[in-house]
Structure formats: structure tokens, C-alpha cells
Amino acid sequence: MSDYQTHQYDVLVIGAGGAGLRAAIEASGAGVSVGVICKSLLGKAHTVMAEGGIAAAMANVDDRDGWQVHFADTMRGGQYVNNARMAEIHAKEAPERVRELEAWGALFDRTKDGRILQRNFGGHRYPRLAHVGDRTGLELIRTLQDHGIHQGIQFHMECTVTRLLQDGDRVVGAFGYDREKGRFRVFTAKAVILATGGIGRAYAVTSNSWEYTGDGHALAYHAGADLIDMEFVQFHPTGMVWPPSVRGILVTEGVRGEGGVLRNSAGQRFMFDHIPDNYKPQTADNEDEGWRYCQGDKAARRPPELLTRDHVARCIVREIREGRGSPHGGVFLDISWIKAHVPDGEAHIRKKLPSMYHQFKELAGIDITKEPMEVGPTTHYAMGGVRVDAETQMSSVPGLFAAGECAAGLHGANRLGGNSLSDLLVFGKRAGEHAALYAKRTTQGEVDGGVLDRTAAEALAPIERQGAANAESNPFAIQHELQEAMQRLVGIVRLESEMREAVTVIAGLAERARRVSAPGNREYNPGWHTALDLDNLLTVSEAVTLAAIERKESRGAQFREDYQEKSSVEGQVTIVIRKAGDGTMRVTRETLPPLSPEHQAIIDANTA
Amino acid sequence: MARAIFSIWRGDQSGGAMQDYVTEVSEGMVVLDAVHQIQAESAHDLAVRWNCKAGKCGSCSAEVNGKPRLMCMTRLSDLPLDEPVTIEPMQAFPSIRDLVTDVSWNFEVKTKIKKFTPRPPDAADGTWRIAQEDVERVQEFRKCIECFLCQDVCHVLRDHHLHDAFIGPRFLVYTAALEMHPLDVEDRLADLKEAHGVGYCNITKCCTKSCPEHITITDNAIIPLKERVVDRFYDPVRRLLRVFQG
Numbered sequence: 001m002s003d004y005q006t007h008q009y010d011v012l013v014i015g016a017g018g019a020g021l022r023a024a025i026e027a028s029g030a031g032v033s034v035g036v037i038c039k040s041l042l043g044k045a046h047t048v049m050a051e052g053g054i055a056a057a058m059a060n061v062d063d064r065d066g067w068q069v070h071f072a073d074t075m076r077g078g079q080y081v082n083n084a085r086m087a088e089i090h091a092k093e094a095p096e097r098v099r100e101l102e103a104w105g106a107l108f109d110r111t112k113d114g115r116i117l118q119r120n121f122g123g124h125r126y127p128r129l130a131h132v133g134d135r136t137g138l139e140l141i142r143t144l145q146d147h148g149i150h151q152g153i154q155f156h157m158e159c160t161v162t163r164l165l166q167d168g169d170r171v172v173g174a175f176g177y178d179r180e181k182g183r184f185r186v187f188t189a190k191a192v193i194l195a196t197g198g199i200g201r202a203y204a205v206t207s208n209s210w211e212y213t214g215d216g217h218a219l220a221y222h223a224g225a226d227l228i229d230m231e232f233v234q235f236h237p238t239g240m241v242w243p244p245s246v247r248g249i250l251v252t253e254g255v256r257g258e259g260g261v262l263r264n265s266a267g268q269r270f271m272f273d274h275i276p277d278n279y280k281p282q283t284a285d286n287e288d289e290g291w292r293y294c295q296g297d298k299a300a301r302r303p304p305e306l307l308t309r310d311h312v313a314r315c316i317v318r319e320i321r322e323g324r325g326s327p328h329g330g331v332f333l334d335i336s337w338i339k340a341h342v343p344d345g346e347a348h349i350r351k352k353l354p355s356m357y358h359q360f361k362e363l364a365g366i367d368i369t370k371e372p373m374e375v376g377p378t379t380h381y382a383m384g385g386v387r388v389d390a391e392t393q394m395s396s397v398p399g400l401f402a403a404g405e406c407a408a409g410l411h412g413a414n415r416l417g418g419n420s421l422s423d424l425l426v427f428g429k430r431a432g433e434h435a436a437l438y439a440k441r442t443t444q445g446e447v448d449g450g451v452l453d454r455t456a457a458e459a460l461a462p463i464e465r466q467g468a469a470n471a472e473s474n475p476f477a478i479q480h481e482l483q484e485a486m487q488r489l490v491g492i493v494r495l496e497s498e499m500r501e502a503v504t505v506i507a508g509l510a511e512r513a514r515r516v517s518a519p520g521n522r523e524y525n526p527g528w529h530t531a532l533d534l535d536n537l538l539t540v541s542e543a544v545t546l547a548a549i550e551r552k553e554s555r556g557a558q559f560r561e562d563y564q565e566k567s568s569v570e571g572q573v574t575i576v577i578r579k580a581g582d583g584t585m586r587v588t589r590e591t592l593p594p595l596s597p598e599h600q601a602i603i604d605a606n607t608a
Numbered sequence: 609m610a611r612a613i614f615s616i617w618r619g620d621q622s623g624g625a626m627q628d629y630v631t632e633v634s635e636g637m638v639v640l641d642a643v644h645q646i647q648a649e650s651a652h653d654l655a656v657r658w659n660c661k662a663g664k665c666g667s668c669s670a671e672v673n674g675k676p677r678l679m680c681m682t683r684l685s686d687l688p689l690d691e692p693v694t695i696e697p698m699q700a701f702p703s704i705r706d707l708v709t710d711v712s713w714n715f716e717v718k719t720k721i722k723k724f725t726p727r728p729p730d731a732a733d734g735t736w737r738i739a740q741e742d743v744e745r746v747q748e749f750r751k752c753i754e755c756f757l758c759q760d761v762c763h764v765l766r767d768h769h770l771h772d773a774f775i776g777p778r779f780l781v782y783t784a785a786l787e788m789h790p791l792d793v794e795d796r797l798a799d800l801k802e803a804h805g806v807g808y809c810n811i812t813k814c815c816t817k818s819c820p821e822h823i824t825i826t827d828n829a830i831i832p833l834k835e836r837v838v839d840r841f842y843d844p845v846r847r848l849l850r851v852f853q854g
Binding site: 040041042043044045046048049099102103104105107108109110112113114115116117132133135138139142146147149150155157180209210211242243244245246249250355358359362363364474475476477480518519520521523524525526527528530 | 620634635636637638641647648652653654655656657658659660661662663664665666667681683704705706708710711712715718719723724726729734735736737738739740743746747750751753754786789790791792
């Protein structure tokens, strides 16, 4: 066995966004040694991009709210294929997780009586999102970071994991490299928590940064864990569409929460045209009522712009396809119209949506207090991921836990806005707690030196293949072609024949990825890093495509042109992705456990 | 489509040089797009740090045409493209490679600042009551995305290399956010005066001008901290009192 820099911990956390940091804080507080690995610098993870807020039924603004309503909203938003126990735990524990952030220094916007203010958001019946203007994610990650650095946690910044290490089935560590020098690192641990976020980089138009290559999904898959719900990829309805270089950057749902409206090129508020039956009783049927809702009128129903993300995204696509789009292939999102209805309108918009104002002003030359934005759907979030136990967040592989976006279950077929930040706090904490408990009951495992050497050799192969650098073997080109294919063939509107084509394309790209080459040396070499991420991107792309083919219905984020309706049969099914003994990807169907009578009663009472 | 020349610093701790790259420029492009395009086309190993590409994470700090900028928020249409656009790494930190610098010192400094310590909760349920205006006073400082451009331009760090004696504008803003936090009860003034070297700042306001989040670093954070230190340690009556009290 070669000489690797080694680190030993009780609990190893991979990822330092909200879920990873919250897990690390909890595990460390339980008295075990904790190491955190992050692909970027500390505090830069995608959590900083979360804008709107943290969903928690604190009932500070509307005392009709409570965990039961939040639970029912989450289940309905997820089209009832969620893990109901996770949705229950999430709704019950989110308020305490938010209050705890305040005790660690977070400063949320306030109500008049000095409590945490909550705002409206899509799919949430009452104002529920604790927020700080439109930079809630930054407040959350910075609070966790600044608290975490005093907890005795060891941070390994700019370090990437390429493989989980196993002793038999059990996960006992991870193998990776540091970006700075390209040195290999071996981490051994009694328990490993994946908190690696999403898969957005598998698509051409995405709100996600370079990091979101499905690392945790792929690491877990190769270690033998089950992935579920992979067909459900959330396309956020409002990403920037112009200029081309900013296409995909997120425009917060908070714009609509503050009264922003969607219009087509004819100036119509097209969201009124098609309101799903199960949301009709709670949705405004005229513009005046919608605006009164945004102003806090408790008797008013919410405007249709605040329907769930899957629905809004599909309506936008319909407008564009039918020729009523904006000049650059989106639709119009207008917040400037509220100026006439609130005192000191322009200042009000800037105060409520400071970073949106800044983003459009600097990147698109648009003043959102004066003119509408052009927006269109952007790949945003993976509902699918590692199947975990609702109580402990342990995966189907012993010693391996997952939390946050890379875990699955809570959101079902569609995530509600604001439920991501609460998800990563609630289940990050649980993962940390239970990983620490697991670590206390077990010992360090054995790592096979031969595996380390083979893993290292695989990782070095792209650099050693330097001679053949051409378009065929260019890692950036392979990544780009994959993104274009997934966007075109497994995007927001899906068709079996196109997805079959995607399977073929992915297989071809996987073949090329085996011959990928990265000129240069091991020191901070983005070509090499991109080459090493390809396997993860290809794995999750294949998983998304196969699961999407298997689910023969339209539900939540999955819209099938060839199966346009929801199916009561498919609604009872979870699609599971697992690595077969021969190394191929296997898709199986499992029957969802029925809702308990208690859960059903809460849903019935709160969705009328 | 126009083509433009980008002159990018390539090298590491042992030295380096500017190297020219030509690439297509399209509407709306920012400097980071050009760097990525060059990376994908002709310089696969060109090292650059970035994440969100939306001015929210503070990773892609560099010096563009000699000015401290986030590459993702610097539009090419705002730069003269008839001459090469120069892109260099931040100068106040050691080089790692190309546009990437070693900013780990900043993370070490932060751990030395006494952490947030709240007063006991105001309500029986463990929560606090805070007025919106008290929140807003500190929110300006909490907007900081830790891009470290203010540290890069601060001459105490950049020219005088007093990294051991001065925490720099970023961490004075951080300290101000804690000191002015409506719930915090910790006292950081002695540290500010001694180990953190607030006195080294002579208010040239370079940091304020460089801040992509438009935080009024000098006027709103550093000067109030300096005043608190002066009130505590240099007020003649208090000095006299300290003499008598031993």
C-alpha cells in the first residue's frame, strides 16, 4: 500500500452546506470526533443561494398554522408519494431548529411584536417562511459555520471524495484528494454522513454550481445503497433567461410571495387559466383577491402564481411552446406593478428583494422596480436520492447516513419552496445525532490497501492519458454533451422514445469518459477535477432516466407527454435504483406503505 | 461576434507570467464566463475558484484590469475590449495556482474572535423579542459574502503584511456584527485594541470602495469600533480611575 495522508474520525461528514454543518455540530456535541470534508471553501456551498426562507410552522404571523397543516401541505405538494413519517418529523421539529439558529446568532426579520417574521410561499397554506430579506441561505450557512468553528470540528476544505471505503458491507471511510496539490487522502471513520447536495450539473440550464455533480448519490450507489425517487427532478419555474451567460440563475419565489405576477407576451396573467382541482378551494380566482392575500388579508386566498413549482413551471412551458413567450424564450415576472399599491413602492421592493434587485441590475441591466424580469424554468433540486430511515437517516448500507438534498423521502414528487432549508436542519441534526450514536457502538473498520491503490490509479488515469487530448477525450466537452442531452431528452416534458435515446447517449458518453484525458499536473487542475466528476454525473443521469422511464404517469415534477395523467397504480409505487452484482444499474418497483389512519385524518382535515 | 484578448496570470508560488488568450465574446458575458470558455477551449488546467456565479458566495475574487472584483459580477460590456483584459489573482494572499490564492489565513483569524454569546431568552419558551430596527442595524454587516476583496486591498495587509497584528476589514466587520448584535453580551474591545489591531486602520476607505455587497465598512463598522476602544481605554477619566483601582 502506498503512503497516503490519513485522517481518523468517529464521524466523517462529506459536504459542508446546511445539512453537513448541522450534522457535524450535532455529532460533535454528542462527544465524538468529527471531520468535515468540503469540495469548496467553508461557507460557499449552495445553501448560500437559498433565498426565500425556512419553512417552519411557528404560527408567528398566522396562528391557524401548526405542524399538522405543514405536514399536509408537504404531502399534497409531494403528491402523496412522500415518506409520511419524514414529513411528520420535519413539520414537528422545524420550529425548534429555527429557534436554535437564533440562539446561535442568526438574525431573522421581525414581526411588529419582535418575533421571527414569516412570509408566504408556494404551496404553504399560511405565511410560514422565516427569512432575512432574500438572503436567508447565507444567514443560515454563516450562522452554522460561525457556530461550528468553535465546536472542535476538523474541516478539510477544497477536498473531494471519489469513493467510499468499505469493510464488508459496512462503510468505514472515504478516499479523496485535495484540490491544492492533488494529494490523495484516506479518511477512516466509524460512521459516514453524506450531505453533498444535488445533481443540477447534469443539466444544461441549472441554478446549481459546479459542485452539484451528484457525488453523494453516486458514492452511495456504488457502495450498494438504494436510491429512490430519482425521476423527480425539480425545475424551478423562475430562472433568469437573458443574457445567455446567466441563464438558469435562480429568481426567488419570494418575488411572487411579495406580489410578483407572471404574464405572457399578450400581457395575460396566464396562471389563472388552469388551477388544479385539488388546489381550487384555496386559490384566488381574481387578481384583486390574490393581491390582498400577499398583503396579509387572512380572508383572501393565495394567487395562482403561488401554486406548487411543478405546476407553475409547466404552465410557463405551455405559454412558451404555444408562442406566447417573452423575446428570449421565457415569460415575464413583474414585481414593479405593486409600486402603485404600497407606499414608497420602489424602496419597498428594494428592501424586500435586495439581492434580486442587485442581481438583475448588475447581470441583466434591468431595474426590477421599473420593468418586468424575463424568467423560465431552471433545474434546481433533486427530490430523489439516498433512501434513508426516517428516524435515523441511515441508508440501506450500515454506517452510511445521508441528509439534505442527497437524501430522499421527505419531498415525494415535488418539494415545496422553503422546505429545503428546514429539511437540512431537521434531518442534518438527526443524521449527526444517530451517526454519533452508531459510532459510539462500533469500532473502526479495516481498509483494504489494495482497494486504495486501485482507487488511486483510477483517479490518476486521466492525467496519465495526456497525450490524447482532443475533443473526443476533453472532459469539458463530455460534460457539456451530457448536459445538453439531459436537458433535451429528460427535461421538464418527457417521452419514452426520447428517454431511450438518452440512455444510449449516456452509454456512449460513459464509454468516452473511460478514455478522458486531463492535460497538466495534479495541482489545482480543473480539467482533472471535471474528469473525475464525470462518473458521478453519468451515474445520476442514468438513474434519473431509467426511473423516469419506469414511472408511467405524470406526477409532481415528472411530466410524461405519453402518460399525461396521474395513475392510481403508479401512485402506490416507489422506483428503486440499485447496483446489481454485475455492475449494471437495476430498476425495481416497490409498493409504498399505505398512509396510517392518523396521517390520513390530518391530511383530510387540512387540505379541504 | 467579437473576439477579445484576455491576459491571465499563470503560475504558482515559485513565480509566473501573464499569458494571452483569445476567445469569442457574446452578449451579457461576465469575466468568469470568459475564463471558463478559455478553460474549456484551450487551457483545461487554468485554475480558478468559483461557485454560485451570482455574486452570492464570494469565491471568484480576482483583480480585473487591476481592480478588485468578483469575476462573476464583472460584465465584459463594462470593460474596454479593444485592449487586453488583464486578470490576476488577489495580491494580499499567497498564490496556489493561476487565479487561486491561499486564503486560509482568513479562516484562522475568524476562530480567534470570541463567539456569539446571547443574553438569556426574553420569553419563557426560550425565544427573544427583537425590534426590526435593531436587526437592520446589523444586517448590513451580515450581508458579507466573505470574498476577502476588502482584505486584498487593505494596505495594512497588502503592502505592510501585518497579518499577525491586524485582522483586516472583513473581521472588523465581523466583530462589529457581533458587538452590535442585539442579543450579544460578550466583550471584544480588549482584543480589538491588542491582538486584533484595530488601531492599524487609518481609514483610507479602500475596503469600502472594493466591497461588492456595498457594505459601508469604514464608516459603519470600523469607526464605531475605534470609538468604543477609545472610550474604554483612552478616556482620561477612565484612565485615572484605572490607576486608582490598580
